[in-house]
Amino acid sequence: MATHGFAGQETHAHAAPQGFIRKWIFSLDHKIIGLQYYFLALAAVFVGMFLSLLMRIHMIWPTVALPLVGEIKPEAYLSLVTMHGTIMVFFVLTTAPQGGFGNYFLPIQIGAPDMAFPVLNMLSFWTTFLGFIVMLAAFFVTGGAPLHGWTGYAPLSALPSAGPGEGLGADLWIISIAIFCIGALMGALNFITTTLDMRAKGMSMMRMPLTCWAWFITAILGLLAFGVLLSGGILLLMDRNLGTSFFVPLVTVNGQLTGHKGGSPLLWQHLFWFFGHPEVYIAILPAMGLCSQLLSVFSRKPIFGYKAMVYAMLSIGFLGFMVWGHHMFMSGMSPYTAFAFSIMTMAIGVPSAIKTFNWLGTLVRGKIRFSSPMLFAIGFVSLFVSGGISGPFLAQPVLDIPLHDTAFVPAHFHLIMGVASIFGIFAATYYWFPKMFGRMMNESLARWHFWFSFIGTYCIFMPMHYLGMAAQPRRYSQFTELQYLAHLIPLNKFITYAAIVTIAGQLIFVANLFWSMFKGKKASDNPWEATTLEWTTATPPPHDNFGGRTPVVHNGPYEYSVPGAPRDFVMQSDPAIKAAH
Amino acid sequence: MASFSTTATVDDPRISMGGGSTLPPVRGGGDDGRSGSPDYGTRLRRARLGLLVALTPILMLFVSFTSAYIVRQGLPTLDPRTNTLVRDWIPVKLPRLLFVNTCVLLLSSVGMELARRQIRREAALAPAASVSAASTGEEKKIPWLAMTVVLGLLFLTGQWMAWRQLAALGYYVSTSPSSSFIYLLTGTHAIHLMGGVLALLVAGAAS
Numbered sequence: 001m002a003t004h005g006f007a008g009q010e011t012h013a014h015a016a017p018q019g020f021i022r023k024w025i026f027s028l029d030h031k032i033i034g035l036q037y038y039f040l041a042l043a044a045v046f047v048g049m050f051l052s053l054l055m056r057i058h059m060i061w062p063t064v065a066l067p068l069v070g071e072i073k074p075e076a077y078l079s080l081v082t083m084h085g086t087i088m089v090f091f092v093l094t095t096a097p098q099g100g101f102g103n104y105f106l107p108i109q110i111g112a113p114d115m116a117f118p119v120l121n122m123l124s125f126w127t128t129f130l131g132f133i134v135m136l137a138a139f140f141v142t143g144g145a146p147l148h149g150w151t152g153y154a155p156l157s158a159l160p161s162a163g164p165g166e167g168l169g170a171d172l173w174i175i176s177i178a179i180f181c182i183g184a185l186m187g188a189l190n191f192i193t194t195t196l197d198m199r200a201k202g203m204s205m206m207r208m209p210l211t212c213w214a215w216f217i218t219a220i221l222g223l224l225a226f227g228v229l230l231s232g233g234i235l236l237l238m239d240r241n242l243g244t245s246f247f248v249p250l251v252t253v254n255g256q257l258t259g260h261k262g263g264s265p266l267l268w269q270h271l272f273w274f275f276g277h278p279e280v281y282i283a284i285l286p287a288m289g290l291c292s293q294l295l296s297v298f299s300r301k302p303i304f305g306y307k308a309m310v311y312a313m314l315s316i317g318f319l320g321f322m323v324w325g326h327h328m329f330m331s332g333m334s335p336y337t338a339f340a341f342s343i344m345t346m347a348i349g350v351p352s353a354i355k356t357f358n359w360l361g362t363l364v365r366g367k368i369r370f371s372s373p374m375l376f377a378i379g380f381v382s383l384f385v386s387g388g389i390s391g392p393f394l395a396q397p398v399l400d401i402p403l404h405d406t407a408f409v410p411a412h413f414h415l416i417m418g419v420a421s422i423f424g425i426f427a428a429t430y431y432w433f434p435k436m437f438g439r440m441m442n443e444s445l446a447r448w449h450f451w452f453s454f455i456g457t458y459c460i461f462m463p464m465h466y467l468g469m470a471a472q473p474r475r476y477s478q479f480t481e482l483q484y485l486a487h488l489i490p491l492n493k494f495i496t497y498a499a500i501v502t503i504a505g506q507l508i509f510v511a512n513l514f515w516s517m518f519k520g521k522k523a524s525d526n527p528w529e530a531t532t533l534e535w536t537t538a539t540p541p542p543h544d545n546f547g548g549r550t551p552v553v554h555n556g557p558y559e560y561s562v563p564g565a566p567r568d569f570v571m572q573s574d575p576a577i578k579a580a581h
Numbered sequence: 582m583a584s585f586s587t588t589a590t591v592d593d594p595r596i597s598m599g600g601g602s603t604l605p606p607v608r609g610g611g612d613d614g615r616s617g618s619p620d621y622g623t624r625l626r627r628a629r630l631g632l633l634v635a636l637t638p639i640l641m642l643f644v645s646f647t648s649a650y651i652v653r654q655g656l657p658t659l660d661p662r663t664n665t666l667v668r669d670w671i672p673v674k675l676p677r678l679l680f681v682n683t684c685v686l687l688l689s690s691v692g693m694e695l696a697r698r699q700i701r702r703e704a705a706l707a708p709a710a711s712v713s714a715a716s717t718g719e720e721k722k723i724p725w726l727a728m729t730v731v732l733g734l735l736f737l738t739g740q741w742m743a744w745r746q747l748a749a750l751g752y753y754v755s756t757s758p759s760s761s762f763i764y765l766l767t768g769t770h771a772i773h774l775m776g777g778v779l780a781l782l783v784a785g786a787a788s
Contacts, residue, residue, distance in 0.1 A: 116627050185638045193631045227638035231645040238765065243755030246649065250659050262658035262669055262758055267649055274645070 016543035026126075028118035029543060033125050034104030035436065040129060041096035041425075042510075044087050047136070049503055051084040056496040060489065062478045077477035078147035079165050083139070085150030086173065089279065090180050091132050093421045097286035098222070099128065099187055101428045102215040104436065106191060108534040109209050111200025111551040113544045116193040120186050127183030135176040138169040146170040149475070151276065151327075152177075154247030154268040158239040159260075161253045171240065174233050181230040184222050191219035200533070202553035206310070207572070209532045209557040210303065213310050214289020217317045218282050224321065225278040232271035239263065266331055273324035280417045281320045284384075285313060287424020288355060291377040293557075294427055295359055297530045298374035299366025300568055302558040305358045312351035312358075319348045329397040330404050338397040345395035352388055356381065367561070367568075371528070372446035376427035379454045380420050386458075387415025390465065405475070408468025411461050419457045426453070426509070433513075434527050438539045439520030445512040452505025459498035463491050531571045532557055639773065646769065650762045673759045676746040682739035689732035693781075696725035700788060726785050733778040740771055 017023045027033060057064070058072045058080075065071045072080070103121065107114055115121045138145045143164040148157035152174070160167045195216045199208070208216075235246040239260070247268045248260035296303040303309060325333065325341035359381050368374070390412040394400050403409060426449075433441050468474075472485055472492075479485050526535040533553070537546050551573050559570035562577055570577050619627075657666040699722070744764070752760040 117631060188638075189631060189634050192634045193627060197627050197630055223634065223637050224641055227641035228645045230638075231642050231649075234769075235646075235649065235765070238754070238761070244761040244765075245755070245758065246653070246761065250661055261661075262656075264653065264656050267652055270652075271645055271649065 026122060028114070028122055030103050030107050030115045030118070030121060031436075031541065031545075033121050034100050034102070036125050037095055037099035037103055037128070038101070040125075040132060041092050041100055044091035044095065044132060045422075048084050048087040048092060049506070051080045051087070053499060053503055055080050055084065056499045058477070060480065060493050060496050062480055072477070074477040075147055075164050076144065078149075078163075078475070079139075079145035079169075081475060082147060082149050082165075082173070083135075083145050086177070087132075087135065088418065089150055089283065090177070091128075091135070093283035093417070094180075094184065094222075094279070095128060096425045097290070097421060097428070098191075098215060098218050098282065099125070101211075101290070101425075101432065102191060102218070102286060103187075105432065105534055106212055106215050107194060107198065108537065108541060108545050109212050109532050110195065110198060110203050111533050111546070111553065112194060112198035113546070115190045116198055117190050121190050124183045124186035124190065127179055127186065131176045131179035131183060134172050134179060138165075138172040138176070141168040141172065143167040143169050146173045151272055152236070152268070153272075154236065154239070154263070154265045155249065155251055155260075157268075158236055158248045158263075159251070159253055159258055160240055161256075161258070171237070174236055174240075178230055178233040178237075181226040181233070184226045185230075188219040188222040188226070191215055192223065195219075200551045200553055203572075206307070207553055207556050209289075210292040210306070210309055210313075211286070211289040213313060214285045214287075214292075217313050218285045221278045221282050221285070221317050221320065225275040225282070228271055229275035232268060232275070235271070236268070266328070269328050269331060270324070273327045274321070276327065277324040278317075278320045280413070281316060283417050283421045284424075285317070287380055287421045287427075288313065288384075290424050290428050290431075291359065291380045292355075292362075293532075294373050294377035294431060295362045295381075296558045296560065297431075297528055298369045298371060298377070299362055300369070300560045301362055301366040302556075302560055303358070304361030304364075305354070306556070306558065308354055309358055312354040315351045316348060319344060319351070323348065326395055326400070329400045335397070342395050342397055346392050349388075349392055352384075352391075356385055356388075371430075372441070372443055372450060373427045373431035373528075375447065375450045375454075376423050376430060379450065380423040380427060382454075383415050383420040383423055383457065386462075387412060387417070387420060391416065402471075403468055405473055406468035407464045407472045407474050410474055411464035411468055414464075415457070415461050419461070423453070426450075429513070431528065432534075433516065434523030435534055435539055435541070437517050437520070438523055439516050439518075440523045440527065441516040441520060442512050445508055449505060449508045449512065452502060452508065456498055456502025456505060460495050460502060463495055467491060467495075529567075529569050531555070531559055531569050533572055536571060536573050642769070643766075646762075646766055650766070653758055653762070669757075670759060671757055673747070673752050673757070673763055674750075675763075676743045678739060678743045678746060682736050682743065685732055685736045685739060689729050689736065692725050692729035692732055695723075696729055699723075699725055726781060726788070730778055730781050730785065733774060733781070737771060737774060737778075740767055743767075 017027070017029075023029075024032060027036075054066065054069060054072065055077065057066060058077055063071060069076075103115070143166070146152075146157065146165040146169045147163045148166070148170065156162050156166065157170055157174075160170065195208075195212060199205075235244075238244045239246050239248055243259065245260040245263035247265055248258065248263040249265065250261040251258055292303055292309055323341055323345045325337060326345045329338050329341075363378075390408070394403060394409065394412060430441055430446055433439070467488055470485075470488055472479065472488055480489060523539055525537070525539050528535070533551050534541070536551060553572045554576040555570055555572050555574060557572055559565075559572075559577060561568050562570050565577060654670050658669050659665075660667045660669075744767070747760070747763070752763070754761055754764045
């Protein structure tokens with residue numbers, strides 16, 4: 001009889017592994033896998049940040065030969081654009097908040113001993129890792145990395161003859177994305193099953209911390225979106241290597257017919273953005289959940305409007321699938337279609353505003369503790385608002401069409417999707433570091449890091465809006481000789497200097513991270529006096545998370561300043577507080 | 582320094598809510614759920630949920646291929662000789678073999694369901710069978726699982742033959758948009774099915 005199917009669960013209750021390889025490399029423990037994801041993202045963010053630094057320097061000194069890379073040719077600049085975007089979106093913003101912190105803390109916060117399918121969990125990490133290696137390999141093949149941007153628009157991406165990086169480099173890029181999709185799908189499968197099936201007794205869905213809700217909704221988005229990207233990647237590979245014409249119309253390259261005809265470049269755009277728009281929510285939702293959590297913990301107040309927060313996240317996720325066309329206003333789509341996409345896009349402003357006002361409502365009259373995680377959480381709200389406010393501008397075709405190919409769009413999405421999510425990652429690091437490593441991070445270094453990052457990002461991205469309105473084009477490798485942009489060069493220089501200083505400021509974070517791991521002050525089990533289940537267990541948590549005990553949940557996740565309670569917080573596993581009222 | 586942590590309440594472990602599963606626990610039984618594997622009902626429920634979730638991206642993959650197919654079918658393309666937009670969708674005449682293959686596939690679905698019922702019944706009777714020496718009659722078992730695998734492999738062979746027929750008629754992957762889609766959709770489906778056959782072989786080895 002079927003006694004030993006489901007290899008995934010066989011190892012579920014595995015005893016703690018002893019060997020180095022089983023414990024640290026091919027580990028089945030969600031905590032180790034979470035850390036692996038986190039450090040993968042940390043490596044990736046430095047690669048991506050280095051590329052952005054090269055771009056910024058090239059913009060203001062286009063002919064200077066840089067150390068390591070020499071003079072940057074126009075096609076090399078496009079490679080930098082492509083690889084910066086791809087690495088940041090996939091291997092940082094998708095990997096760290098969900099794969100990293102989600103993996104580590106989702107099971108603990110819902111009171112489970114591990115993920116539902118530990119083997120699948122391990123595979124999903126190693127698949128993602130392989131994807132990263134393949135992505136980096138694109139730098140080192142003949143022709144170098146691809147030129148087609150992180151959006152991979154056809155026909156450029158579909159024709160190996162279209163440019164130096166579009167040969168093997170582009171193939172590797174597509175294969176890497178496909179591998180990443182498979183890893184992300186395995187991860188999403190695990191997150192959803194774990195959330196639905198492994199919650200501790202008493203942990204109803206509406207008692208889950210908002211972080212868990214965010215990871216859960218993000219996983220659903222990933223589940224629906226990554227399959228579509230995968231399908232687009234398969235079609236693209238067929239166009240490139242099997243001679244099909246899904247995306248390639250009748251085009252000539254250098255005067256030569258390509259042999260393709262009848263394909264539709266727009267088809268790629270539809271497939272890509274059906275994934276691409278939900279992807280930005282995949283990046284930002286975990287940060288939203290986390291910041292909701294932190295604002296409550298460090299204001300010593302229940303989150304303002306828990307249910308509204310949950311429904312707002314659900315509707316952001318739902319609407320996220322309805323708006324992909326707003327990336328394609330330039331494509332010549334029917335104005336009626338564009339109008340529909342425009343209305344839907346602006347509708348996302350409603351749940352976003354609900355969240356923002358709830359965050360502010362949480363802060364009002366709270367006993368705010370300005371610890372470093374809180375600073376980054378407030379920084380997140382600030383960046384989310386600043387970046388989000390330009391969303392309704394770009395949502396209107398009549399404004400998007402002139403702004404689309406200018407620096408305004410990078411300014412918008414870097415603030416809201418890039419840096420805001422990164423602030424979420426920083427906040428999560430400072431908040432959970434004591435639980436993960438058993439030591440506190442250095443608080444004054446953390447504060448320095450915050451102010452460098454916060455002021456720095458505003459100095460980089462705020463002026464970029466102005467550059468966009470002054471019609472500075474994006475993706476141009478060289479514009480210093482254009483007469484009409486000459487007066488913008490000082491501003492561009494300012495942005496580059498700000499970028500250099502901000503990036504230097506990140507070294508404080510890395511130094512703090514590794515120094516504190518070994519030398520930091522020992523952390524207690526619940527240094528922030530928070531209520532969720534991860535703070536009930538040992539630091540760092542034992543192999544099965546709760547040391548053989550099974551937590552039972554009696555309270556909601558945000559019981560702070562409860563009247564009549566002995567302390568100003570009631571943990572989720574404490575006896576039910578109804579009597580105290 | 583005082584630690585603010587409280588101990589988690591220790592309570593009865595969460596027992597299986599497994600949808601009325603009559604199957605015995607696999608090992609250890611539900612003592613603690615952590616020192617041994619979770620019981621069979623839990624694992625079955627979790628695997629079913631996982632499978633259901635896993636079907637979503639597979640569905641999305643085929644949905645996006647199919648919608649690409651529909652969109653492409655309706656697109657006019659540029660004819661370079663006349664410089665006008667023409668509709669160039671020429672449907673491929675499908676080999677008749679594909680209908681046979683479809684029937685084989687449907688049959689294998691029936692076989693699959695019968696195999697599932699058979700294994701479920703066996704598992705329910707297993708404790709009784711081991712207690713009473715008088716076995717419940719060695720009636721001839723129809724090997725439904727094996728038959729499903731055979732039908733699946735037969736389908737794959739049939740598809741292979743259909744592709745060969747298409748190629749013999751001059752329809753290759755890149756011949757026309759419609760032929761590209763035929764190979765794309767049937768090829769992806771074949772890979773999908775190979776996964777299924779593989780899973781059945783694992784199930785067969787386990788039972």
